[in-house]
Amino acid sequence: MDSFLIKGGRPLKGTVSISGAKNAALPILCASLLTADPLKISNVPRLRDINTCLRLLGSLGVQCFWHGDNELALRAEEVNEPVASYDLVKTMRASILVLGPLLARFGEAIVSLPGGCAIGQRPVDQHIKGLQAMGADIRIEKGYIHAKATRLKGARLVTDMVTVTGTENLMMAACLADGQTIIENAAREPEVVDLANMLVKMGAKIQGIGTDTLVIDGVERLHGCEHTVMPDRIEAGTFLCAVAACGGDITLNNADADSMEATIEKLRTAGLTVQSEGSTIRASMNARPKAVGFRTAPFPGFATDMQAQLMAVNCIAEGTAVISETIFENRFMHVQELVRLGANIEIDGHTAVVKGVAALEGAPVMATDLRASAGLVIAGLVSAGETRIDRIYHLDRGYDKMEEKLRLLGADVKRVSE
Numbered sequence: 566m567d568s569f570l571i572k573g574g575r576p577l578k579g580t581v582s583i584s585g586a587k588n589a590a591l592p593i594l595c596a597s598l599l600t601a602d603p604l605k606i607s608n609v610p611r612l613r614d615i616n617t618c619l620r621l622l623g624s625l626g627v628q629c630f631w632h633g634d635n636e637l638a639l640r641a642e643e644v645n646e647p648v649a650s651y652d653l654v655k656t657m658r659a660s661i662l663v664l665g666p667l668l669a670r671f672g673e674a675i676v677s678l679p680g681g682c683a684i685g686q687r688p689v690d691q692h693i694k695g696l697q698a699m700g701a702d703i704r705i706e707k708g709y710i711h712a713k714a715t716r717l718k719g720a721r722l723v724t725d726m727v728t729v730t731g732t733e734n735l736m737m738a739a740c741l742a743d744g745q746t747i748i749e750n751a752a753r754e755p756e757v758v759d760l761a762n763m764l765v766k767m768g769a770k771i772q773g774i775g776t777d778t779l780v781i782d783g784v785e786r787l788h789g790c791e792h793t794v795m796p797d798r799i800e801a802g803t804f805l806c807a808v809a810a811c812g813g814d815i816t817l818n819n820a821d822a823d824s825m826e827a828t829i830e831k832l833r834t835a836g837l838t839v840q841s842e843g844s845t846i847r848a849s850m851n852a853r854p855k856a857v858g859f860r861t862a863p864f865p866g867f868a869t870d871m872q873a874q875l876m877a878v879n880c881i882a883e884g885t886a887v888i889s890e891t892i893f894e895n896r897f898m899h900v901q902e903l904v905r906l907g908a909n910i911e912i913d914g915h916t917a918v919v920k921g922v923a924a925l926e927g928a929p930v931m932a933t934d935l936r937a938s939a940g941l942v943i944a945g946l947v948s949a950g951e952t953r954i955d956r957i958y959h960l961d962r963g964y965d966k967m968e969e970k971l972r973l974l975g976a977d978v979k980r981v982s983e
């Protein structure tokens with residue numbers, strides 16, 4: 566199992582390139598199941614989750630080939646058995662995204678229920694309820710969702726809460742359904758928009774993209790297309806938090822400032838200078854950050870996937886920040902590890918109160934989930950002495966060559982294998 570060894574205390578200076586977004590690439594790869602034609606997808610990040618997704622698609626019979634570092638050719642001419650097995654689904658919740666496409670195109674899907682995950686229970690009842698409203702016959706047996714439908718029928722769907730993958734699954738299914746589907750309370754996350762834009766290139770008829778009401782007129786078939794995955798706003802936000810904590814002056818290429826306004830606004834309040842032009846973001850910090858409270862919310866609110874990283878900045882900020890996590894019930898697992906580095910944090914239910922301390926001190930800590938790991942990396946970069954972060958495989962799920970990028974910025978980060 567790999568760990569990171571970080572010698573903290575250096576300001577960050579230099580330029581890095583942001584990778585394609587994991588949370589856009591995963592549904593986009595699953596959308597390959599909707600057509601027999603070839604797809605060419607560029608700017609795909611090299612991540613553990615992408616490899617898991619390709620293994621899952623490969624097991625279903627999709628041909629997947631890398632061209633160069635970041636381009637994928639995909640073709641789902643036909644599928645073997647439409648079964649997504651527990652072994653593949655248990656390591657990545659986004660595997661549930663094959664359910665809608667398989668059912669819509671092949672009339673059947675058997676998909677393992679995604680297992681319990683560290684950040685919360687994460688049920689998939691809204692995915693199931695929506696597909697049932699579209700006429701699917703669904704039963705759960707021995708941990709698997711068994712879904713059948715001769716052809717899905719358009720329906721009016723109102724999800725109980727804003728769900729990102731729920732919206733994506735139902736939108737993909739609706740593209741091949743008979744008639745019109747209206748998804749109300751739809752997620753407006755930029756990754757949902759990226760997927761919708763690709764589906765339109767494939768011939769889907771979707772209106773209201775980027776709003777909370779999607780109107781989808783089903784078509785008989787979709788065709789192939791070429792698409793470039795949007796830049797990862799969470800990776801970019803993580804680097805911005807890192808420079809806000811450590812000080813310095815960094816430039817991010819291939820980034821999209823428009824998709825991360827809530828993060829940028831909070832970091833500006835903390836004292837970070839941020840300028841963006843085209844696909845470049847430049848950020849500099851030459852003082853101790855100021856504490857900045859926030860509340861996670863669906864887009865355009867502050868992303869839950871940035872909560873741990875901005876909490877890490879607050880650990881060494883001047884003042885006290887109140888942080889509320891409203892999306893996932895168990896997404897404060899980084900707190901006890903940050904406390905090991907000297908942070909002063911108290912949790913009361915869904916709220917964490919972070920009293921900024923003048924300095925953190927390196928210690929061994931353990932990564933518990935993807936963004937918790939990113940928060941610990943930022944805390945390690947700002948801590949005096951050495952921080953060892955174990956179980957870095959969580960980080961590898963969602964960050965492409967993070968240690969190499971941090972080294973380009975002058976950080977002292979090493980990956981070590983047991």
Ligand SMILES: CC(=O)N[C@H]1[C@@H](OP(=O)(O)OP(=O)(O)OC[C@H]2O[C@@H](n3ccc(=O)[nH]c3=O)[C@H](O)[C@@H]2O)O[C@H](CO)[C@@H](O)[C@@H]1O
Nearest residue numbers: 588659687688689690691692726727728729730731892893
């Ligand atoms: C692969 C991917 O894109 N992952 C992102 C996606 O996860 P994911 O799509 O799994 O998260 P959701 O938006 O679905 O979850 C939002 C909330 O709704 C609840 N819920 C969701 C569906 C459902 O059927 N029933 C239900 O109760 C969840 O438990 C959670 O409390 O959005 C999250 C919220 O922005 C991000 O943190 C994840 O990084």
Ligand SMILES: C=C(OP(=O)(O)O)C(=O)O
Nearest residue numbers: 588658659870935936963
């Ligand atoms: C929680 C995340 O991913 P997933 O939904 O794939 O677990 C994330 O990207 O922060």
